[in-house]
Amino acid sequence: MRESDIPAIRSLELFREMADESFAELVRGAYVQNFPPNMDLILEGDQCDFLHIVIDGTVELFANWSDRETAMTILRGGATFILAAAIRDAPNLMSARTLERSRIIMLPAEDVRLVFEKDHAFARAVVMELAYCYRGVIKGVKGLKLRTSIERLANYLLKSQKKFGGASEFSLPVEKRRLASILGMTPENLSRSIKSLRPYGVEIAGQVVKITKPDDLKTLAKPTSLIDDPRS
């Protein structure tokens, strides 16, 4: 790995508070690598040898069963993946692939477990991160089980809008067919759901989203911090 990567890594929440010595130990065995788009990184069921962290780019976590596939989540800079598997030394429950050209850190899972034992600050950061991920998945399940697909889409749009600073026009950060899978529907169904949001001031042309009646959309979406707030 390059020397120049180190400051960026160190400034990630997971590593920010830990002792220099422990950080050095972690970094010693680490790889940093660039991957092209659409590259498989890990395979569901494989043993988990490395904790992965996205520095730059986009990674999709997905899962398969019986010839079906579903997108579980999409990760961008700063996100960790397969932390739980690395900690428990258990097989991965999800596969991962890059969607764009991506830069990724790989920390040997064994080093992670070792440093976890020694360094309190790191242990705390790991627990915080894991609890954060857990809560993220719980929110996802609540959305899936309590909302219709149109409601999920409406809330997704409002959340995206917030991420883009509340602008009334922004660009979808994901392909529609992946978005459909994330939201738990087929691409065809997403296409129709988008149309059915038109009376609520949603216009989507290509990747460009325009929300002209945010209050109407919110009335339909009924967002709540207990499902839709990524922090909290």
Add this chain to the structure above:
Amino acid sequence: MRESDIPAIRSLELFREMADESFAELVRGAYVQNFPPNMDLILEGDQCDFLHIVIDGTVELFANWSDRETAMTILRGGATFILAAAIRDAPNLMSARTLERSRIIMLPAEDVRLVFEKDHAFARAVVMELAYCYRGVIKGVKGLKLRTSIERLANYLLKSQKKFGGASEFSLPVEKRRLASILGMTPENLSRSIKSLRPYGVEIAGQVVKITKPDDLKTLAKPTSLIDDPRS
């Protein structure tokens, strides 16, 4: 709390390895309480003051949104709940109620965070437990998104059978309408799904399940350790 509770608590995985001193500190502020059935324990959105652990009985975690409700999971002896919220000092994402008369430990969340800082063995146990819960939820999402309701039911039955030592006849440990909610369907739909499993050797009368053609059922259910194995 009673002195007589202490050995049972100590033997839980979460506390087994920790120092006597730390354990004493945790137990000092703890409550142990019996609750009648159908008692609300915590409410979604509330601040999380106590880590809860089920000693005996049954607890349902559930969530609400917009006049709808869904069962998230059902917990029995030994299970912790709202660990993630306690660790992060964040609002609960789920509500909890007893289903049967239940005995429950409540540890002040602040004590948990304090002892986590001091005691390595406890910190490790917390991370392990959290990673375990995380993986459990991920498996749940995979089931929801990759399987039809009949497939979920089939796998649920096979899992239950395994829990009962593989007996061809056993008794449902949950009310059907709750099971329906756990599996992500309506009670009516569960009732019909049960019928549609009859050709696969499933007979359910009241709470009594009989599985006469396990191989046929498995062919339909296609269970996999990456979704259906509670450990791993």
Add this chain to the structure above:
DNA sequence: CGTCCTTTTGAACATTGTCAAACACTGTGG
């Protein structure tokens, strides 16, 4: 310019949910 992939559209179909009513089970109080 053509090829490949995504997106959209339409029509048929399958699955799941809703509503209303009947039925079964449980526990209570007469």
Add this chain to the structure above:
DNA sequence: CCACAGTGTTTGACAATGTTCAAAAGGACG
């Protein structure tokens, strides 16, 4: 012990939601 209320379960008819398949339209890229 029985009648009864209350709750959970099942059934039927129907509506809503979501999927599948096929085909056309639109974009990206060599």
